[in-house]
Amino acid sequence: MKFGASAANLLLAATAAMASPLSARKQTAIDTFRARRSLRSSIASRPSTNNTGGTTDATSPNWAGVAISQPGVTEVSGTFTVPQPKMPPGADPNLAHCGVAWVGIDGWTNGDLIQTGVLWCTYIDNSTFWYPWYEYLPGFITEIDGVNVTAGSVVTVNAKKTGTNSGITTLTVDDVTASHDFTGEEYSLPGTSAEWIVEDYSLGLVGPPYAPFADFGTVTFTRATAVVNGATITPSEGNWVIVDLDQGNGPITSSSFSGSTVTVSYNSDLGAN
Numbered sequence: 001m002k003f004g005a006s007a008a009n010l011l012l013a014a015t016a017a018m019a020s021p022l023s024a025r026k027q028t029a030i031d032t033f034r035a036r037r038s039l040r041s042s043i044a045s046r047p048s049t050n051n052t053g054g055t056t057d058a059t060s061p062n063w064a065g066v067a068i069s070q071p072g073v074t075e076v077s078g079t080f081t082v083p084q085p086k087m088p089p090g091a092d093p094n095l096a097h098c099g100v101a102w103v104g105i106d107g108w109t110n111g112d113l114i115q116t117g118v119l120w121c122t123y124i125d126n127s128t129f130w131y132p133w134y135e136y137l138p139g140f141i142t143e144i145d146g147v148n149v150t151a152g153s154v155v156t157v158n159a160k161k162t163g164t165n166s167g168i169t170t171l172t173v174d175d176v177t178a179s180h181d182f183t184g185e186e187y188s189l190p191g192t193s194a195e196w197i198v199e200d201y202s203l204g205l206v207g208p209p210y211a212p213f214a215d216f217g218t219v220t221f222t223r224a225t226a227v228v229n230g231a232t233i234t235p236s237e238g239n240w241v242i243v244d245l246d247q248g249n250g251p252i253t254s255s256s257f258s259g260s261t262v263t264v265s266y267n268s269d270l271g272a273n
Helices: 007-017 022-033
Strands: 048-052 055-060 063-069 073-081 097-105 114-122 128-136 154-163 166-173 176-182 193-199 218-228 231-233 240-245 253-258 261-266
Touching: 063 218, 063 253, 063 261, 073 097, 073 193, 097 154, 097 218, 114 154, 114 166, 128 166, 128 176, 193 218, 193 261, 240 253
Parallel strands: 055 240
Antiparallel strands: 048 055, 063 193, 063 240, 073 154, 073 218, 097 114, 097 193, 114 128, 154 166, 166 176, 218 231, 218 261, 253 261
């Protein structure tokens, strides 16, 4: 995910926005996140993997969830309920705390990615905004017009590879569907992974610093499927990787899956950042 804001700019914007109406805070945060073009910073920065008996588990400083890592991926789908985020214990009250849930193709082992999902940011006074979006790296995220999301909204997301340099993202909420068709993009989609992810996105070009991460409770992706080499499979049927977010002080999340359900939970004991 590419917002392209420095930590200093985020602090300045968050502090200035605290006395503003929520609509102004949202615009300030979005403008700050998109302030400059960064490099391809949505990939799982420096994933660390551990193979045990054919099962791969991994940690990442910015991703949590499940990835299918194998060639031939052309589509990924899932449905989740938008969370009500809150400030984690020990949070800096001057900063907005954010997070994002999405599905995508590529990005796990390469710098290519097509994705769509929902961003959230919350403040110390419990005001919160949500932002549905799509993206094809290395482009910026784009807000989806005409679609409103809030805590409790049930969102279905889909990303599809339609060609070497093309794809379609689709997001549906409350029977309203918005799609975007990417064609002739700068980078190709190898189709080597599919993901169901909750992300703490990078504020720099790549890697740290990361956005202050909100306590999102639990995000559960149901009807999680991918099309791989023409067959529709669930995470449990692919070469799966369970990913937990760890920025050096222990895992901030706990991720798991069962059949077509992927569950990502926030670890409130270690979550403040």
